[in-house]
Amino acid sequence: MTVRRLGILVGVTLGLGCSAAFAATLSVGTGHLWAGSQTLTKATCTVTGGTDTYSDEKTSADNSGSTTLSEQPDSTKRQWIFLRFDLSSCNIPATGGADSATLTLFESSAPRNSRTLTLAPVLATWPANLPFATAQALTYGTSTASVATGTANNTALAVTVTADVDSFVKSPATNFGWRISDGGAQAAQDQAVFSSSEAAANKPQLVINYEK
Numbered sequence: 001m002t003v004r005r006l007g008i009l010v011g012v013t014l015g016l017g018c019s020a021a022f023a024a025t026l027s028v029g030t031g032h033l034w035a036g037s038q039t040l041t042k043a044t045c046t047v048t049g050g051t052d053t054y055s056d057e058k059t060s061a062d063n064s065g066s067t068t069l070s071e072q073p074d075s076t077k078r079q080w081i082f083l084r085f086d087l088s089s090c091n092i093p094a095t096g097g098a099d100s101a102t103l104t105l106f107e108s109s110a111p112r113n114s115r116t117l118t119l120a121p122v123l124a125t126w127p128a129n130l131p132f133a134t135a136q137a138l139t140y141g142t143s144t145a146s147v148a149t150g151t152a153n154n155t156a157l158a159v160t161v162t163a164d165v166d167s168f169v170k171s172p173a174t175n176f177g178w179r180i181s182d183g184g185a186q187a188a189q190d191q192a193v194f195s196s197s198e199a200a201a202n203k204p205q206l207v208i209n210y211e212k
Contacts, residue, residue, distance in 0.1 A: 045090035064128035084177025101165035106202035109193035
């Protein structure tokens with residue numbers, strides 16, 4: 001019995017000694033450690049102008065060459081703005097998408113009382129000459145952004161459109177731009193007028209921030 005206990009004690013002692021010796025030989029070479037950091041490249045793309053027009057319920061005139069874009073909600077006299085930007089020149093990687101995107105519109109003539117305009121993605125191509133009946137027949141996505149017109153003339157209005165632009169970047173074939181409209185009740189002097197891509201200055205502008 002004494003011999004057996006002694007053998008067990010020796011075995012345990014040897015085992016512990018081997019473990020300690022093994023642990024003492026472990027080491028990590030400094031060549032396998034990395035203390036640096038990865039830097040993502042930020043970039044900005046600005047697109048000015050775009051393709052735009054407005055559709056007027058009271059006339060079938062071609063408004064694609066107008067220097068202004070008009071919008072109002074009045075029954076039988078509704079006006080809708082259509083706006084699209086070609087993003088191909090930005091060369092934004094589809095895997096990166098848009099971190100932020102801001103649409104700026106220059107309001108040359110504001111309504112008497114502030115109105116809320118909504119932007120809805122257009123889901124099909126539209127012609128430059130866009131009669132109201134054709135505009136009504138187009139399909140639209142859910143309104144994704146809105147902006148208050150305010151009441152001051154000659155004002156720049158900024159609209160956050162990140163979600164839509166991110167989608168356009170990742171799926172360019174879905175980029176048909178937006179319809180801008182006023183879904184509120186009609187009122188006196190409720191028309192808002194903006195500079196178009198044909199204007200000499202203050203054209204619509206889209207600024208996109210993204211990662212390369």
